[in-house]
Amino acid sequence: MSSLSKEKTREIFTTYGGSATNTGSTEGQIALFTKRIQDLSDHLKNNPKDHSSKRTLLHLVGKRKQLLNYLHHKNLDRYKKILESLGLRK
Numbered sequence: 001m002s003s004l005s006k007e008k009t010r011e012i013f014t015t016y017g018g019s020a021t022n023t024g025s026t027e028g029q030i031a032l033f034t035k036r037i038q039d040l041s042d043h044l045k046n047n048p049k050d051h052s053s054k055r056t057l058l059h060l061v062g063k064r065k066q067l068l069n070y071l072h073h074k075n076l077d078r079y080k081k082i083l084e085s086l087g088l089r090k
Contacts, residue, residue: 004035016082026071027082033064034086 004012010020012035017028040057044050068088071079083089 004032004039008035016085026067026074027078030064030067030071030082031086033060033067034088036060037064 009032012031013023013025013028014020016031017023017025022028037057037060040053040060043053044057047053068079068083071082
């Protein structure tokens with residue numbers, strides 16, 4: 001298990017945040033958290049006793065939920081668009 005490379009992070013923010021340097025965009029952060037959550041979930045399938053990673057996973061899920069709630073209240077169109085593009089909440 002490793003953290004995301006700079007290239008992958010730039011790619012995520014370019015796709016969802018508008019530009020690679022726009023790391024503060026809500027959509028980019030949600031996409032980054034989603035990628036990290038997917039990676040940690042895969043790691044925990046192979047290593048179920050890794051409690052540190054499990055705690056990190058729960059922390060990331062909570063942070064993503066906070067950002068989704070913020071976006072839902074601020075701009076419903078952007079919220080629906082990010083849910084559709086990431087495949088969340090079917």
